Amino acid sequence: MDKKVQLNNEEKKDGFLVDRSRQSAMRELKLTLKNDVVFRSVFRRSKKGLQGLLGALLNAPPESIRDIEFLDTHLDQEYLEDKEGILDLRILCQNKRHINIEMQMYHVNYWEDRSLFYNSKLFVSSVRKGEDYRNAKACIHIGILDFTLFPDQREFYSIHKIANVKTGRIYSDKLAFHVVELSKLKQASETERGTDVYRWARLISAGSIQEMKTLAKGDEYMKETVDT
Known part of the structure; x- marks a missing residue:
């Protein structure tokens, strides 16, 4: 890198060289939904935005x-030595489904x-002492990842359930991932690009507020999210 160019991008602050372009990028990062703190804060404050996101994810x-209803994000520990679990957003929807x-x-x-681990803890905590097992609520774990989990799989959005490995018959609808x-958004198929999940995924992965505003045009739920 040309030293002259490098120095133009740097300034002294309290005796230390500070890269202005890096500072700008960091400030921008804090305003995007990929930051888990921002994500959690925005969707806790915007129930309408959360409705739109969940509607897309749950079809x-x-x-x-x-x-x-927002629930305590700390999962129950039966014993002190049990591993702690802290969730980003823990939601009870219509008193029927636990969603993390x-x-x-x-x-x-x-x-x-x-x-x-997280979904199993949610499932166990959904049944209280004396209740029938059939009262256990459906538990859905939703992971929005900025990394590739399944490199051999092209689709960017996948749903996983416990099923018979031979017939594909679902064992229970009460656990889903x-x-x-x-x-993988750049390699999404034309069919995938026409889905609400794709549009929300693009909004979450947007690199700036301006890009988010552009993507949210014409969608009241996305607009509410961006304006929160």
């Missing part, structure tokens, strides 16, 4: 996503095991 009309949404910017080893791989 349901946003207006049908009602009675959203996690926004993960950086690669996490053993993501599948982590999501199994949704995975959105933002790194």
Whole structure:
């Protein structure tokens, strides 16, 4: 790199060289939905935006996503030595489904095991002492990942359930794992590009507020999210 160009991008602050372009990038990063703190804050404040996102992920009309209740994001520990679990967004929807949404910017080893742990804890906590097992609520773990989890799979959005390995028959609808791989958006098929999930994934992966505003045009749920 040309030293002259490099110095033009740097300034002294308190005796230290500071890269202005890096500072700008960091400030921009803080305003994007890929940042888990921003993601959590925005969707906790914008229930309408959350309705739109969940509607896309669950393939349901946003207006049908009602009675959203935010629950404690710390998972129950039966014993002190039990591993702690802290979720980004833990939601009870219409008193029927527990939904955990996690926004993960950086690669996490053993993501599948982590999501199994979190969803299993949610499932166990949905039944209280004395209740019948049939009262257990459906638990959906949604991972929005800014890294590739399944390199041998082209689709950016996949849904996983417990099923018979021979026939594909679903063992139970009460445990599901949704995975959105933002790194695969550029290779999405034409069919995928026409889905609401794709549009929301693009909004979340947008690199600037201006890009988000452009993507949100014509969609009241996305606009509410961006304006929050």
